[in-house]
Amino acid sequence: MGINKxxxxxxxxxxSKFASLDPDDLKNVVRNELISMSSTDRVLVVETLEAxxxxxxxxxxxxxxxLGVLAKTTAELTPTEIGHLVRFLNINVPGAxxxxxxxxxxxxxxxxxxxx
Numbered sequence: 001m002g003i004n005k006x007x008x009x010x011x012x013x014x015x016s017k018f019a020s021l022d023p024d025d026l027k028n029v030v031r032n033e034l035i036s037m038s039s040t041d042r043v044l045v046v047e048t049l050e051a052x053x054x055x056x057x058x059x060x061x062x063x064x065x066x067l068g069v070l071a072k073t074t075a076e077l078t079p080t081e082i083g084h085l086v087r088f089l090n091i092n093v094p095g096a097x098x099x100x101x102x103x104x105x106x107x108x109x110x111x112x113x114x115x116x
Contacts, residue, residue: 017113018101023087031083033109039075045107046074046082052103058096063088 018026034042053060064071067084071077089096105114 017115018090018097023090026090027083027087029083029113030086030104031079034079034082037107037109041107041109042079043075045104045109046077048106049082049100049103050074052099053096056096056099058093058099060085063093 021029034045037045050060063085064077064081067081067088069077069081069085071081086100089100101113104110
């Protein structure tokens with residue numbers, strides 16, 4: 001017995017603000033917003049991102065390795081590295097992007113990218 005998949009009608013589909021960005025623009029947005037935050041807030045964003053990804057069965061650290069990121073803790077990750085991670089996920093693991101977006105748009109620096 002097959003599973004019936006319901007598709008969303010074209011007129012009801014909406015693209016997230018993150019998904020509408022070019023991958024390089026997305027990387028720059030993430031990096032720039034993280035740079036504008038205090039280091040404490042930045043670590044909180046990264047920890048939230050990691051926790052949300054784990055909840056959705058994505059291992060953030062496994063995606064950092066192919067990027068050459070060798071940070072041992074989330075506090076060691078730079079805004080540029082997180083930007084590269086988000087770009088990588090956007091291109092190679094699009095299923096992770098709703099998780100990424102949900103995690104980081106919780107923070108005021110990214111509020112303008114929240115879904116209405």
